Amino acid sequence: MAxxxxxxxxxxxxxxxxxxxxxxxxYLRDVLSLTGTHVGCETSLCxxxxxxxxxxxxxxxxxxxxxxxxxxxxxxxxxxRDGQLHPVQEGFWEEHGLQCGYCTPGMILAGVxxxxxxxxxxxxxxxxxxxxxxxxxxxxxxxxxxxxxAARKLKQKSRKKS
Amino acid sequence: xxxxxxxxxSPQTLEEALALVAEHGAEAKLLAGxxxxxxxxxxxxxxxxxxxxxxxxxxxxxIREEGEQIVIGAMTTHAEIEKSGLLRxxxxxxxxxxxxxxxxxxxxxxxxxxxxxxADPAADYPAAVLALDAELTLVSQRGTRTVAAQDFFxxxxxxxxxxxxxxxxIRFAADGPRTGSAxxxxxxxxxxFAIVGVATRVQLDSKGKCEATAVGVTGVAPKxxxxxxxxxxxKGKALNERIIAQAAGKAAAGVEPLSDLHASxxxxxxxxxxxxxxxxxxxxxxxxxxx
Ligand SMILES: Cc1cc2nc3c(=O)[nH]c(=O)nc-3n(C[C@H](O)[C@H](O)[C@H](O)COP(=O)(O)OP(=O)(O)OC[C@H]3O[C@@H](n4cnc5c(N)ncnc54)[C@H](O)[C@@H]3O)c2cc1C
Ligand code: FES
Ligand code: FES
Numbered sequence: 001m002a003x004x005x006x007x008x009x010x011x012x013x014x015x016x017x018x019x020x021x022x023x024x025x026x027y028l029r030d031v032l033s034l035t036g037t038h039v040g041c042e043t044s045l046c047x048x049x050x051x052x053x054x055x056x057x058x059x060x061x062x063x064x065x066x067x068x069x070x071x072x073x074x075x076x077x078x079x080x081r082d083g084q085l086h087p088v089q090e091g092f093w094e095e096h097g098l099q100c101g102y103c104t105p106g107m108i109l110a111g112v113x114x115x116x117x118x119x120x121x122x123x124x125x126x127x128x129x130x131x132x133x134x135x136x137x138x139x140x141x142x143x144x145x146x147x148x149x150a151a152r153k154l155k156q157k158s159r160k161k162s
Numbered sequence: 163x164x165x166x167x168x169x170x171x172s173p174q175t176l177e178e179a180l181a182l183v184a185e186h187g188a189e190a191k192l193l194a195g196x197x198x199x200x201x202x203x204x205x206x207x208x209x210x211x212x213x214x215x216x217x218x219x220x221x222x223x224x225i226r227e228e229g230e231q232i233v234i235g236a237m238t239t240h241a242e243i244e245k246s247g248l249l250r251x252x253x254x255x256x257x258x259x260x261x262x263x264x265x266x267x268x269x270x271x272x273x274x275x276x277x278x279x280x281a282d283p284a285a286d287y288p289a290a291v292l293a294l295d296a297e298l299t300l301v302s303q304r305g306t307r308t309v310a311a312q313d314f315f316x317x318x319x320x321x322x323x324x325x326x327x328x329x330x331x332i333r334f335a336a337d338g339p340r341t342g343s344a345x346x347x348x349x350x351x352x353x354x355f356a357i358v359g360v361a362t363r364v365q366l367d368s369k370g371k372c373e374a375t376a377v378g379v380t381g382v383a384p385k386x387x388x389x390x391x392x393x394x395x396x397k398g399k400a401l402n403e404r405i406i407a408q409a410a411g412k413a414a415a416g417v418e419p420l421s422d423l424h425a426s427x428x429x430x431x432x433x434x435x436x437x438x439x440x441x442x443x444x445x446x447x448x449x450x451x452x453x
Contacts, residue, residue, distance in 0.1 A: 001169045020170030020213065042163040044201050045353075047267060056241075056270045061163075062200050063271065066170055067193075067217055110266065131354075132265025 005069040009034070010078025018065045025049045027065035028075055036076035036105050040134070047133030050106035051075050057113035059132070076105035079112065087157070088112050088150040097146030099137035107133050111147040115154060121147070165203035172215040176222065176301065176330065179214055183326050184303050186212045192328065193217070194237060194276030197268055222275070222330060225249060233333045236275025244269060252336040255343035255361055259290040262347045264354050275329045278314070281321045281385065283420065284355035288315055288386030290345055292378030293361040294334040302326040318384040340366040340373075342448025346441040348381075348433050350424050356381035357425045360413070360437040364401070364445040372396045375442065382434045383417040391415045392438060401446050410439035 002017040009032060016031055028034045028051065040048030042061055049061040052074040079086035088111045091097060098104045107130060114121055114129035121129065126147050127140070135143060173179040183190060191210035193199060194217070202208040216222060222237035225246050232253050234243065243249060243260040250257055263269055263277075263286050277287050278298065291298075291311040298309050300323060311332075314322050323329065337343065347359040361378040375396050380386040395409035413434040421427040 003170055019167065021165045021167050023164070026164075042204065044197065044268070047265070050267060053270075057267050058270055059267045062197055064170075064196070064200070066172070067196065067215060069172075113266070129266055132267045 003066050003069075005066055007068055007070070008072045010074060020064060020066050022065045023061055024051070024063040024065045024068050024073075025060040027068075028060060028073075034075050034077050038102055038105055040102065040106075045134070046103070047106045047110065047130075048103055050109045050133060052109055052113055055113070055116060057110050057132075074109070074112075076108060079108070086112065086150075087153040088115065088147065090153065091146035091148075091150035092143070095142055095146040095149050097138065097143045103133055103135040103137075107135065107143055111143075111150065114147065115151055119151060119154060119158075121151060123148070163204040165200070166206060166209040168210055169212045170215065171212070172218045174218050176219055176328070179216060179219060179328060180301065180303050180326075182212075182214045183328065186214070188325065190214055192279075194279075195239065195272040196276075197264075197272040198276060198280040198282065216275075216328070227252065227336070228333070230336055230338075231333050232336050233331055234274055235331050236278075236329045237273050238275075240264075240269035240272045240274070240277070241266075243274060253294070253334065253343075254337075255294060255345055255363060256287070256290050258343070258345040259286045259359070259361060262286050262345065262349075262356075262359070274332065278332070279321060279323060279329055281315055281319050282355070283318055283384050283386070284350070284353075284357070284359075284381045285386075286345070286347065286356055286359050286380060289356075289359045289361035289378035289380035291332060291334070292386055292388050293343070293363050293376040295376065296332045296334040298329055299331045299333070300324075300327045301330050302328070312388065315385040315387075320385075337363070337452075338365065340368075340370075340449055340452055342445040342450070342452060344441045344444035344448065346437050346444065348437060358382055358430060358433040358437050360434070360441040362438070362441040362445040364442065364449045366401075366446075366449050370400065370450075372399050372401050375445075377413070377438060377442070379413060379434055379438070382414055382419050382430045384420065387417060389413050389415070389434075389438060392442075396442075401442075403443065406442045406446070407439050410435050410442065413438035 038048040040046035190212035222235040343363040359380040367373040377389040391412035419427040419430040
């Protein structure tokens with residue numbers, strides 16, 4: 001049984017016939033070749049596979065591609081605009097928010113989801129927002145700093161606009 | 163970690179879903195948020211031949227007031243319950259429990275109906291729906307029936323759901339005056355599930371004495387339960403720290419606590435007492451603020 005799905009990934013429309021058991025993370029990596037979304041634990045625990053589904057952070061290893069039919073999906077590849085990194089990506093770069101980089105795409109998307117909903121997060125808000133993302137390298141402090149730095153940048157940007 | 167192959171249906175209405183469930187029988191499993199079922203399917207602990215996805219039935223996803231009652235559709239996510247202004251205002255206990263579930267990603271996908279139907283002994287909602295005296299609506303092609311939360315949880319991972327039935331909504335009374343509630347949880351540090359979770363609702367009478375309390379406990383026994391001995395010990399009393407502490411000593415009376423590598427039976431029993439005491443004290447404080 002193959003099911004036709006139509007999704008928008010990083011702004012581009014995609015239509016594919018998929019097996020119902022295909023996990024969203026495998027659809028992104030193997031069908032669309034978007035390998036920026038990582039597979040860590042495969043057991044819903046580490047958050048390395050986090051993507052945005054209609055703006056919300058989800059673990060793409062615990063979602064069938066067919067469940068995402070009709071959805072708007074953002075992966076790490078979809079954050080930069082016109083060669084300009086997203087402020088959360090810049091924050092991770094400037095504040096040393098990564099070491100090996102394995103958790104980074106998921107962490108960044110969890111950070112983006114947080115800032116979309118809450119532009120002024122406290123440190124506790126940030127730690128709560130990344131509680132579903134494990135990092136074995138950084139000890140988390142630099143990740144928190146990176147998201148704080150991104151929050152400041154986004155505020156400056158919106159001030160400039162208004 | 164790939165599930166066994168299956169056929170997939172995504173009905174748009176409850177009627178279509180009920181027809182599919184009836185047609186496919188025991189071979190089929192309902193899919194809600196998938197955050198208990200898909201992990202089990204990936205480990206091949208479950209291998210249904212047919213999945214019926216409730217995710218497209220928008221009628222099942224809502225939080226509304228009906229007079230003094232709150233009604234929540236089974237497909238409402240943990241995140242929607244956590245952030246509901248209506249619940250925060252009129253009956254915050256379930257929202258407080260939802261906020262304690264897993265992590266952001268889990269709360270964005272997992273649903274109330276899925277969590278209740280799964281009936282994990284360490285899940286958070288069961289304690290809250292017991293303390294709220296919630297009623298669950300179960301629908302099949304044979305008809306609709308209402309089951310009290312007390313009768314819904316039957317045993318470890320076992321509920322009163324019969325083959326062919328879908329849990330569609332739960333309902334409970336909004337908090338009245340002089341009522342306060344609290345959910346407190348001891349997290350298992352790795353999984354985040356409850357080693358002990360205690361949901362309480364305290365209602366005071368016009369003189370400030372205890373009119374009624376409800377205490378739901380999860381994590382301790384094979385199924386969540388009401389600590390009725392605690393409730394009886396408090397009824398009619400002018401509540402204070404000492405009386406609450408004494409009553410909380412009965413939090414695990416009559417139950418045989420679970421024992422596993424995360425917590426021994428003795429530890430669970432001790433923590434049931436501690437968290438019952440703290441949850442009652444917090445609910446009392448909140449009830450007094452709503453005089
Ligand atoms: C990393 C992680 C951490 C978690 N931490 C916690 C935690 O701290 N506390 C907690 O309580 N839970 C926790 N959970 C479980 C989570 O809350 C699940 O969302 C929940 O247990 C199941 O809900 P679901 O919507 O995902 O259901 P599904 O997984 O889709 O379904 C679960 C079961 O219920 C059945 N079912 C679903 N909907 C219905 C319905 N309407 N009528 C009849 N049967 C139905 C399904 O057939 C299946 O058997 C965690 C899960 C993960 C992956
Ligand atoms: S790979 Fe999805 S949570 Fe770890
Ligand atoms: S940077 Fe290595 S796991 Fe986070």
